[in-house]
Amino acid sequence: MATTPHPFIGSIRRARALGLVVGACLAASACTSTGDSARPSARPSGGTGQPSASAPGYRKAYDAGFAVGKRLFEDGGKGAAVREVNGGCLRRSLTAKPTAVVDLDRGAWVLGCKQGTGNSTPNPPSGPVTRHEPDTDLLHRFGSWARNNEAAESARHLTRVTLVHLDATEYDVELTTTYTAGADGPGVRRLARDFARWWDGDDGDGTAWNLVVADTDGQRLATRNLHSVGESS
Numbered sequence: 001m002a003t004t005p006h007p008f009i010g011s012i013r014r015a016r017a018l019g020l021v022v023g024a025c026l027a028a029s030a031c032t033s034t035g036d037s038a039r040p041s042a043r044p045s046g047g048t049g050q051p052s053a054s055a056p057g058y059r060k061a062y063d064a065g066f067a068v069g070k071r072l073f074e075d076g077g078k079g080a081a082v083r084e085v086n087g088g089c090l091r092r093s094l095t096a097k098p099t100a101v102v103d104l105d106r107g108a109w110v111l112g113c114k115q116g117t118g119n120s121t122p123n124p125p126s127g128p129v130t131r132h133e134p135d136t137d138l139l140h141r142f143g144s145w146a147r148n149n150e151a152a153e154s155a156r157h158l159t160r161v162t163l164v165h166l167d168a169t170e171y172d173v174e175l176t177t178t179y180t181a182g183a184d185g186p187g188v189r190r191l192a193r194d195f196a197r198w199w200d201g202d203d204g205d206g207t208a209w210n211l212v213v214a215d216t217d218g219q220r221l222a223t224r225n226l227h228s229v230g231e232s233s
């Protein structure tokens with residue numbers, strides 16, 4: 001014959017069941033929380049939305065470029081995106097501020113700028129983007145040309161030619177010279193003019209955008225566009 005449980009016993013059973021449900025929910029929440037914290041953050045930061053001080057240089061440069069690109073898109077829409085992707089970001093990278101951040105990895109800055117102007121989701125690089133490739137052949141070829149084209153003085157001050165690859169196909173040409181900042185302005189401009197004159201039609205693989213003249217410590221003394229305005233706009 002069936003018996004009716006005592007009200008006190010029924011309360012205990014309901015309490016135990018409720019405890020099991022709550023325990024299971026807490027366990028599930030803990031697992032979810034642990035799983036989320038184990039995943040790397042898409043943006044390393046110190047809680048400010050900006051890269052943390054310990055973020056690698058290429059990431060700081062990328063984020064700075066993306067912020068600029070985003071502002072350009074908000075100001076100019078799709079038209080700005082087309083202009084900046086087709087050479088605009090590359091030209092901006094030479095004058096973008098803060099210089100100390102941009103120069104950590106100018107290629108990463110350009111990548112961020114392009115993605116920002118395209119209004120796309122940030123897709124930062126997993127490592128350095130800029131690659132420096134000294135080219136002794138270009139150095140010797142320019143020297144040979146200079147001696148026969150009234151540019152021997154320019155060649156005498158040139159010590160190294162470096163291709164600064166900013167992505168897979170676009171690069172700048174950097175000239176390391178014996179000139180020093182503020183001391184040889186006319187000579188620096190003459191070297192840039194002579195090298196650009198020799199370079200015309202000698203782009204090789206990819207697209208050369210800018211000519212950068214620097215001193216022995218890598219400090220930028222002058223820049224010159226190596227790509228025609230008609231082609232880069």
